[in-house]
Amino acid sequence: MIRLENVSKTFHTESGAVAAVKNVTLHIHAGEIFGIIGLSGAGKSTLVRCINLLERPDSGTVTVDGRTLTGLDDKALRHARTSMGMIFQQFNLMPSRTVFHNIAWPLKKQKLPAEQIAARVRELLELVDLTDKENAYPSQLSGGQKQRVAIARAIASSPKVLLCDEATSALDPATTRSILALLKKINRALGLTIVIITHEMAVVKEICDRVAVMENGFIVEQGDVLDVFSAPQATVTKSFVDSTGNLSKLTELVEEQSPVVALKPGEVLARLKYLGRSADQALISRVSRQFDVDCNIIFGSMEVIRDATIGNLGLIFSGEPDNVRDAVKYLSENNVQIEVIDR
Amino acid sequence: MTILSTLFPNMADKGPQFLSAILQTLSMVAVSGLASFCIGLFVGVVLTATRRGGVMEHPKLYAVLDKCINIFRSIPFVILLTALVPLTRAVMGTAIGTRGAILPLIFGTVPFFSRQIEAALAQLDHGLVEAAQSMGDSPLEILFKVYLRESIPAIVRGTTITLISLIGLTAMAGAVGGGGLGNFAIMWGHQRQQTDCTYAAMIIILALVFSVQALGNFIIKKTTH
Numbered sequence: 001m002i003r004l005e006n007v008s009k010t011f012h013t014e015s016g017a018v019a020a021v022k023n024v025t026l027h028i029h030a031g032e033i034f035g036i037i038g039l040s041g042a043g044k045s046t047l048v049r050c051i052n053l054l055e056r057p058d059s060g061t062v063t064v065d066g067r068t069l070t071g072l073d074d075k076a077l078r079h080a081r082t083s084m085g086m087i088f089q090q091f092n093l094m095p096s097r098t099v100f101h102n103i104a105w106p107l108k109k110q111k112l113p114a115e116q117i118a119a120r121v122r123e124l125l126e127l128v129d130l131t132d133k134e135n136a137y138p139s140q141l142s143g144g145q146k147q148r149v150a151i152a153r154a155i156a157s158s159p160k161v162l163l164c165d166e167a168t169s170a171l172d173p174a175t176t177r178s179i180l181a182l183l184k185k186i187n188r189a190l191g192l193t194i195v196i197i198t199h200e201m202a203v204v205k206e207i208c209d210r211v212a213v214m215e216n217g218f219i220v221e222q223g224d225v226l227d228v229f230s231a232p233q234a235t236v237t238k239s240f241v242d243s244t245g246n247l248s249k250l251t252e253l254v255e256e257q258s259p260v261v262a263l264k265p266g267e268v269l270a271r272l273k274y275l276g277r278s279a280d281q282a283l284i285s286r287v288s289r290q291f292d293v294d295c296n297i298i299f300g301s302m303e304v305i306r307d308a309t310i311g312n313l314g315l316i317f318s319g320e321p322d323n324v325r326d327a328v329k330y331l332s333e334n335n336v337q338i339e340v341i342d343r
Numbered sequence: 344m345t346i347l348s349t350l351f352p353n354m355a356d357k358g359p360q361f362l363s364a365i366l367q368t369l370s371m372v373a374v375s376g377l378a379s380f381c382i383g384l385f386v387g388v389v390l391t392a393t394r395r396g397g398v399m400e401h402p403k404l405y406a407v408l409d410k411c412i413n414i415f416r417s418i419p420f421v422i423l424l425t426a427l428v429p430l431t432r433a434v435m436g437t438a439i440g441t442r443g444a445i446l447p448l449i450f451g452t453v454p455f456f457s458r459q460i461e462a463a464l465a466q467l468d469h470g471l472v473e474a475a476q477s478m479g480d481s482p483l484e485i486l487f488k489v490y491l492r493e494s495i496p497a498i499v500r501g502t503t504i505t506l507i508s509l510i511g512l513t514a515m516a517g518a519v520g521g522g523g524l525g526n527f528a529i530m531w532g533h534q535r536q537q538t539d540c541t542y543a544a545m546i547i548i549l550a551l552v553f554s555v556q557a558l559g560n561f562i563i564k565k566t567t568h
Contacts, residue, residue: 078480085477090470092470094474157478
């Protein structure tokens, strides 16, 4: 649906040239929710603006739905943009217009009769669950409501692609979840391809099918969300993964010699990581029964990413040394990455 | 009536002259104000559109306009009035009276008002422009539907300030034969030392300024959401 080939964009500012996007190649499939995650300044906002050419790349080609946008003249490009919706961190609703007129904006461009516009606006208001706010002004709405209006406006002309630039970054966690649920709903209901720019792992985990990790203008890693986050390669990806679980805390505790991780003779501290199928089995209780060891869970996090589980555990085994060794061996033979922490 | 005739002894016989001075001032403000509004709005929009990062970026055109405005804004109005006499005579047929004052008033007001409009439009959140662009709006549509429409309160504020300064300029135009309340105050109050005539003119000017300000505030309140 969206193909970026070797896209680069450099800004020339008074303090010198800033290369925001460097030689990015990205293929986004129709109907998927694609996340682009990175720290601020990584170039992800510029990259998403290269998709609808709000920023024209210096080199490379951008193809959306079979049309090479980088080859279009201004008029054709404007027409192409009507099949791509966009929502923003700061919502960017027109403050002097009511909710109705904000949503009607792209419809008026299509020169539809007034009744058809009104009917479509009401349909959209229902979709985003704001039927009672038709005549409100944006300043009278909460952040979450504003973003719902922005979503309605962005999908009013039935685009094939929805670009989200940090769409939930100005919202609190509960509102973020409700907006993500709405995006997921319209992705399923309308088959809309959604590109999400974010710096929040939680957003990617919640709704993305595939993800690209961006750093210093480069895409450092991309693929299926589960693959990328279960086996992160790049340092930045690892830090994103760590930011969600609390396993890095285990290392800290060991370094601080916290009483939480103090071991009695014969005890072994280990870090376990398991994903996919192995997470479905009752491995810990089986190990406990089979090898006659006690397993004391001191840390744990379970992430559900698209129907699969990634589990992280900090565990203290106690029992006969041979039994503990066998238990560790058994676990590692059953798709659990296990790391015994020595001190 | 007795209080009035005590406070304004010299005004008793000047009723018709005073009224016509008020009307002259009003007509100067109306005609040059309307013309300056249209021209200044246009120039301000062109400045906004052509500046760096504008929707119709054109650095050369911007630089030329920018310089012209700075030059005209630097000339004191009294000097501009006399400097423009040949042009005024050629265009309006006369360089004195209400007719003769209109052209210099426009020249004095347009640069100021253009800057007011430029400043008003510059306050617009760039995100709104981006949103409109993402929906496929053309630069011209963005200028009308986003810049002008979304800046109405700021434009009204700039217009109010400009109108008030224009009222001040018309009084000055009166000093060099332009007619109106400025002329009235100088002719009677200053040259014949009938100070009460000056005060009468001043009161009307103040009333005018306050009404403009009140109207401006009312419109701003009505258009801000």
